[in-house]
Amino acid sequence: MKVFLPPFAGFVVFALIVLLQSIVFPIHLGDMGKGNLHAFMACFYYCWPLYFITALLTQYLIVLPIWVAAHSWSMVGKDAAVTATALLCALFAGGISYIIWDKQTGWLHLANMATLMLLIQLTYWVINFFVLSFITTHKITLKPKAKPATE
Secondary structure (H helix, E strand, O other): OOOOHHHHHHHHHHHHHHHHHHHHOOOOHHHOOOOOHHHHHHHHHHHHHHHHHHHHHHHHHHHHHHHHHHOOOOHHHHHHHHHHHHHHHHHHHHHHHHHHOOHHHOHHHHHHHHHHHHHHHHHHHHHHHHHHHHHHHOOOOOOOOOOOOOO
């Protein structure tokens, strides 16, 4: 449950945004690679199974071990883990943006792409950690069905 549900919740939110946006602006395969929001949505639209498998592996191999260990940490340690996650997102957003950046578009385009990628990643992790926190703190118990009284 902790491996599947948090990434699934994040992907459902992004899928709804992409599907609603695709009603207004149809998404085509040729839209990918342009370095704008529509191109990122096209990548998500066509590559979501690969992204979801990557999210599940990341959740299982990296996030859950840190999450379990963080329960024994002090509040400063937990804050450091959140800060490290945000810095890692910024590092990946900047690195990926630089790799796909076309230098002819200028530095402002690079900054806009990096900011967009950072916001997308941070939104995903906020949703992921919220769902993971909800699953961890709330116990869901199933009550057995009551047997009908026999006379």
